[in-house]
Amino acid sequence: MRRAVLLLATLAYLAGVAWMTLRPTVYGxxxxxxxxxxxxxxxxHEETDWITFARVEAAANVAMFVPMGMFPALLLPKWAWWVGVVVGLVATVAIESYQAxxxxxxxxADPQDLVMNTLGAAIGAAFVGLVLPRSRRSRRRGRSPRQSPAW
Incomplete structure (x- = not known):
């Protein structure tokens, strides 16, 4: 059941990314x-004058691709968490090529998008591969042997 929900969430996410990146205009x-x-x-305002379009766009690209790294890492075996980074890179190359x-x-096509998107995917994959295993191990210590894993 968990895998089916994860696959459904992945497909919905990919549809959203396609909608944002493969249409003629970014927004209305x-x-x-x-x-x-x-x-x-x-x-x-002096306190917020550092917030520019370029910075907002870069942060949005990173944020949009965090799930691109997380979903493959969650769907594949634990040792293959790094595949999410590759998926993010390949997806970005395909998107930028289509746009170009x-x-x-x-x-x-913007080379900065390649860097920011891949960074986002790397953050997502690293979170699943490096952070989640520790939290799962600590949860395992406190539960009885018959309980099933949380994920």
Missing amino acids: DGTSELLWRVLDLAAR TVLSATRF
């Missing part, structure tokens, strides 16, 4: 206007 006029208003507001060729009139 209303979203664009709101984003620029927020950035303009941030620029007016098919969507070249409205979108452009």
